Amino acid sequence: MKYQIFGEKKVSNLPWQDRPEGCMDVVWRYKNNPIINRDIIACSNSVFNSAAVSFGDGFAGVFRVDNKARNMELHAGFSKDGIHWDIDENRIEFETDIEEMKEFIYGYDPRVTFIEDRYYLTWCNGYNSQPTIGIAWTYDFRTFHQLENAFLPFNRNGVLFPRKINGNFAMLSRPSDNGHTPFGDIFYSESPDMTFWGKHRLVMEAEKGWQSTKIGAGPVPIETSEGWLLFYHGVLTSCNGFVYSFSAALLDRDEPWKPVYRAKDYLISPQMQYECVGDVPNVTFPCASIVDAETGRIAIYYGCADTCTGLCFTTTDDVIDFLKSNSSL
Numbered sequence: 001m002k003y004q005i006f007g008e009k010k011v012s013n014l015p016w017q018d019r020p021e022g023c024m025d026v027v028w029r030y031k032n033n034p035i036i037n038r039d040i041i042a043c044s045n046s047v048f049n050s051a052a053v054s055f056g057d058g059f060a061g062v063f064r065v066d067n068k069a070r071n072m073e074l075h076a077g078f079s080k081d082g083i084h085w086d087i088d089e090n091r092i093e094f095e096t097d098i099e100e101m102k103e104f105i106y107g108y109d110p111r112v113t114f115i116e117d118r119y120y121l122t123w124c125n126g127y128n129s130q131p132t133i134g135i136a137w138t139y140d141f142r143t144f145h146q147l148e149n150a151f152l153p154f155n156r157n158g159v160l161f162p163r164k165i166n167g168n169f170a171m172l173s174r175p176s177d178n179g180h181t182p183f184g185d186i187f188y189s190e191s192p193d194m195t196f197w198g199k200h201r202l203v204m205e206a207e208k209g210w211q212s213t214k215i216g217a218g219p220v221p222i223e224t225s226e227g228w229l230l231f232y233h234g235v236l237t238s239c240n241g242f243v244y245s246f247s248a249a250l251l252d253r254d255e256p257w258k259p260v261y262r263a264k265d266y267l268i269s270p271q272m273q274y275e276c277v278g279d280v281p282n283v284t285f286p287c288a289s290i291v292d293a294e295t296g297r298i299a300i301y302y303g304c305a306d307t308c309t310g311l312c313f314t315t316t317d318d319v320i321d322f323l324k325s326n327s328s329l
């Protein structure tokens with residue numbers, strides 16, 4: 001490997017397929033996509049923007065399930081190979097002593113981050129029916145302990161860093177509105193205790209082309225010698241509505257609110273039928289990546305057309321080289 005990876009472990013059973021012959025893309029799709037169909041459990045209308053991590057000798061995850069009543073809920077699941085999933089029929093019932101957090105209204109777009117000794121779940125949490133960032137932790141993906149919301153509404157795409165920065169927990173998020181927000185930049189915040197968040201900093205604003213309307217952090221950033229590798233989604237407003245693509249940036253290791261490289265081009269945009277056709281057409285929305293520290297291979301989980309879940313692959317070296325030769329900064 002050309003570039004070093006920090007804080008990640010060896011994942012010898014990482015889902016993987018080599019880049020297809022003749023393919024010139026930096027990120028390529030799993031050939032049997034989608035890996036999770038919309039009807040994988042009885043109650044599901046759709047299963048998409050979801051988080052997966054390496055867990056024990058297999059994988060665990062938290063899945064966005066929009067149910068047949070069309071409420072947005074979070075379900076836990078397990079997998080031996082990261083491709084075939086057993087998803088709980090029942091939604092996660094959070095445990096909490098905080099009276100204000102006891103009512104579950106809706107939850108969507110989960111991210112899971114392992115920090116120190118446990119897995120933290122962040123998601124877009126309905127509070128007073130308005131979106132903000134919920135936080136919970138778990139050891140086993142069976143019992144989840146909910147903490148305070150990180151921010152006031154309206155906020156989405158809360159993604160924790162996998163280690164403390166300057167002695168504090170750190171999170172990316174995207175302040176927004178109560179609708180299909182027509183704007184949005186990525187911000188950085190710190191907290192000494194996972195309760196009180198401050199030191200808010202702008203990281204990146206919406207720019208041009210595929211990322212001209214709004215942007216939002218995707219999977220948990222991966223620490224490398226060249227900076228924090230962040231996959232993020234970007235939205236273009238076409239005459240037929242929003243188009244969600246994704247690409248990558250590298251953020252400074254000590255001051256992650258400072259981008260070092262930022263892709264001019266997208267890595268994946270909706271082009272396959274399962275990405276272009278569904279409940280919301282033209283959406284590719286990554287919420288998780290698993291990296292194998294030994295090879296630098298990365299498996300990215302992404303929601304497709306707000307309907308099903310896909311998988312795609314790359315390596316840290318490939319993405320970093322792409323960023324260095326393709327940066328708008």
Ligand code: BMA
Pocket residue numbers: 049108109180181244280283285303306
């Ligand atoms: C965003 C989020 C995502 C969704 C996307 C496209 O605002 O709600 O969950 O995938 O819109 O509908």
